Amino acid sequence: MSDSTTSVRVDSDSDRAVLLSIEIYYALFIVAFVLFEVLSPKLTSYFNCRAQDPKSSCPLAEQVYGFGGWICPVLNASDDEIMEFCGLDALVYLRFLKLARKIAFMAILMSFGLLPIYATAIKPEGQTNSTSKALIARLAMANIHVNLDPNRLWAPVIAGCVITIYTLSLLMPEYKVYVSRRHEYLSRDSVQQYTVIMNDLPSHLRTHQSLQKYLDRLFPKMVDSVHMAMECKELETQVAKREYIRNALERAMVQAALSGNRPTTAFNRGKVDAIDHFTQLLDKLNISICAEIETLRSFQVRIHEAMNDDSLEDAVCVSSMHNTEEDMATFTDSIPVETMMTFMRPSAFVTFSTLQATQSALQMLQTDNPAQMTVRPAPDTAEIIWENLGGTLNTISSWQLASTLLSLVIIVLWSFPTIFVTTIGSADQWRSQLISINRTLEDHPWLIGFFKQFSPLGLAALTALSHYVFSALSRREGLASQTEVDASTFSKLVIFQFIQTFAVALLSGSANSLLPQLLESPYQFVTIFSEALAIQAWLFISYITILTGIGLTLKLFRAMSLITGFLYYCFAPRLTPRERRSPYKWLAPMSNIEPCPQSTLLPSYFLVLLLVFVFGPITPLVSYFAALYFFLSEIVYRRLFFFVYAPGRFTTGVYWPSMYKFIIRALYLSQVILIALMWVKVSDAWTNRVIANSSSNVSPSIFEEYxxxxxxxxxxxxxxxxxxxxxxxxxxxxxYPRAARYLPLVDCCRIDAVRTNYTRIRASLDNHHDSSMYIQPALRSVIALRPEFTFAQAQRIFKPNHLQESHANYESMVEEA
Incomplete structure (x- = not known):
């Protein structure tokens, strides 16, 4: 008896498209790797940046390797080494790649049984395996005819169960490792572990003295320092101008030394001596900046004195915990709240003297008003976005809501180019419906292969472009640290990948090839779509090969750094020593170490892991390409973390909780798809039974009947x-999530007991314990800024000879000093 399910038109060119992708992109990666091994020993300043910087170097980067000799050492690097030299975020990232690789290899193990089961599925009368020309379709669950051999459906079910259980068995110990490593980081002896940021402070606690007195009541003798955030845009403008003037003065002195003539600059519609003019401006700015800082500090003292009446001490103990409008009026009669709000931001960095006090402040409620005094761990000072510091809960929530709505709009609008690039890949499916397309493809048959390659390439390009859009949105949310901005961008990009690169691409590509059949039998949409799901596997296989061949190659060769470094060389001023070693706007020298853009990289790996979950049981070939991608990625990024990327010693591992949630959601999505496919098969079997009983005079066999x-x-x-x-x-x-977020108080007590005897002595000597790092940079600019050399030194060092020799003379002078 023949299967009455509508025949799905198989894309006969999908195999050729996949083979062409393999030939192009895997060959590209092999050639690029060989070229990299030839060039990297000769360009160590570019390919081994960390070895050039003593502060960033590590033992692996300092060694010399032969052809491919670094692969085994970086693969054998322990978690302790990664944690020490690369940071917790790097460890989480690399362990995720290993986790994904293990899951893909399990899917490959399952494929050893799935592939022969799918390939040898019983065919209806008059149909042979050669009828379906696409190998991908023959080696998929869609090749099973349920009414002829329903027992084969156990194969994808067993595979799905094994992959799910294996994944879950990996996630629990992985979370345990994360908790252990997170506690190891939180117990470190640096000022970041002892500091919290308090947001949404009530008005009467927005001075150093009032907040210190309030916290002293809650944590007696445990508050080391309090640094209130202030509104100082005018001061920040002056500080930026002073730095610009200092750089201009250094440049003018070098120009005078090289040319023998003192340069001039425009001033009051005339020309004046540049060196004298910039020197005078620098002196004036040094004086005005110091005066502005003193003004801000004295204003804060006056605010505190205006609030510091007889009832303040009692209010700190009692009233502030029951903050009402009447209590607010008690403190602010002598000074308008609006004036205070203009200068004092509702945020402060608080450094405690013990880990126990720090973790207690994070884990306990400080007030009965949930909209006030939210306490978060302090980020590293290099990660703080000072202009966003001080945003209230309502302001940040409003911006996040607006960003979410705008993100949804962008995702919807982004569907149109996604549909376009995926539809082009199946253009030959319309040859029988549209004469013009058929004539064009007959005249130019090479267009079929071109469209097949353009589709996944366009998909990859759209995905790469999305990072810039969503990172700009996340930065506008008012988040106080770059880590929070990156985490927000990461969440948006993962959702974008799930919707656009997976769902929209899958639906649009399948619907394009199925539309003729759907027009004939619209009531069989679910059946037809489920049978054609495997056809779209070619698109994702080609997409994975592009990520491997192009994506990893660009990362290995640091393509973006190469471009920005070339632009830096062409356009950045490089006359003075400071200019030669400093970034220029968003450009930087090629030899500079760079941070790892995890928020950009991780979403693509989640998409590939989702493809393993979805297609592993139904189209096992996808798992082979995914496993190779994960394995090569682990090699490439281990090298980048040890040789190129900046050591993230102060990163907190914030990505893993979100990563875990997305892995679980990917599991759920793959399970829903597999369940839907299975019940569609049941529906097909029932439909075939009814049609056979009503239209055939020959009784079906018992096996076909049931x-x-x-x-x-x-x-x-x-x-x-x-x-x-x-x-x-x-x-x-x-x-685990709450256990990973905080350090247990019992561990805090144990660590504090060990450190009590020497922490204060070392704090005065160790910069890691300098809590003044959490003062706004503008408020720390009280020291007068001077050029790093005098005009007499510039005349002696930068002689009118080759500029490179002049800089060498300057470097030797610095070393002697």
Whole structure:
């Protein structure tokens, strides 16, 4: 008996498209790797940046390797080495790549049984395996005819169960490792671990003295310092201008030394001596900046004195915990609240003397008003976005809501170019419906292969472009640190990848090839779509090969750094020593170490992991390409972390909780798709039984008569996968996220007991314990700014000879000094 399901038109060119992608992009990666091994020993300042900087160097970067000799050392690097020399974020990133690789290899192991089962599926009468020319379609679950051999449906069900259980068994120990490493980081002896940031402070606590007195009541003798955020845009403008004038003065002195003539500059519609003019401006700015800082500090003292009446001490102890409008009026009668709000931001950095006090402040409520005094761990000072510091909860929530809505609009509008590039890849499916397309493809047959390659390339290009859009949106949310901005960007990009690169691309590509059949049989949409799901696997296989061949090659060769470094060489001023070693706007020298853009990289890996979950049981070939991608990525990024990327010693590992949630969501999505496919098979078997009984005079066999009954059993089994996932996820979410967020107080007490005897002595000598780092940079600019050399030194060092020799003379003078 023949299968009555509408025949799905197979894309006969999908195999050729995949083979062409393999030939192009894997060959590109091999050639690029060989070229990299030839060039890297000769360009160590570019390919081994960390070895050139004593502060960033590590043992692996300092060694000399032969051809490919660095691969085994970086792969064998322990978690302790990664944690010490690369940071917690790097460790989380590399462990995620290893986790994804293990899952892909398990899917490959399952494919050893799936591929022969799918390839040898029983065909209806008159149909052979050669009828379906696409190998990808023959080696997929869609090749099973449920009414002829329903027992084969157990194969994808068993594979889906094994992949799910194996993934869940990996996630729990992985979270345990994260908790352990996170506690190891939180127990470090640096000022960041002892500092918190308090936001949404009430008006009467927006001075150093009032907040210090309030916290002294809650944490007696445990508050080391309080640094209130102030509104000082005028001061920041002057500080930026002073730095510009200092640089201009150094440049003028070098020009005078090289040319023998003192340069001039425009002033009051005339020309004046540049060196004298910039020197006078620099002196004036040094004086005005000091005066402005003193004014701001004295204003804060006057605010505190105006609030510091007899009832303040009692209010700090009692009233501030029951903050009402009447209490506010008690403190602000002598000075308008609006004036105070103009200068004092509702945020402060508080450094405690013990870990116990720090973690207690983070874990306990400071007030009964949930909209006030939110306490968060302090970020590293290099990560703080000072202009965003001080945003209230309402302001940040409003900006985040606006950003979310705008992100949804962007995702919807982005669907149109995504549909366009994926539709082009299946243009040959319309040859029988549109004569013009058929004539064009007959005249130019090379267009078919071109469209097949353009589709995944366009998909990859759109994905790369999305980072700049969503990172700009996240930065406008008012988040106080770059880490928070990157985490917000990461969440947006993962959702974007799930919707655009997976869902929209899958639906648009499948619908394009299925539309002729849907027009004939619209009531069989679910059946036709489920049968054609495997056809779109070619698009994602080609997409993975592009990520491997182009994406990893660009990262290995640091393509963006090469471009920005070339632009820096062409356009950045490089006359003075300061200019030669400093970034220029968004450009930087090629030899500079760079941070790892994890918020940009991780979403693509989540998409590939989602493809393993979805296509592993139904189109196993996808897993092979994904496993190779994860394995090569681990090699490339381990090298980048040890040789190129800046050591993130102060990163906090904030990505893993979000990464875990997205892994669980990817599991749920893949399970829903597999469950839907299984029950569609049951529906097909029932429909075939009804049609056969009503239209055929020949009685079907008992096996064909009850095919739907045989198909129900695996469908019921696979329907329990979301429940299993939920149980394990609920246990993990109950135990580990909160444990990872904070350091246990019992550990704090133990560590504090050990450090009490020497912490204060070392604090006065160790910059890591200098809490003044959390003062706004503009408020720390009280020291007068001077050029790093005098005019007499410039005349002696920068003689009118080759500029490179002059800079060498200057460097030797600095070394002698």
């Amino acid at each position: 095919a739907y009954a045989f198909a129900i059993a695996p469908s019921v089994v696979v329907s329990f996968l979301p429940l299993i996932t939920y149980v394990v996820d609920h246990r993990i979410q109950t135990l």
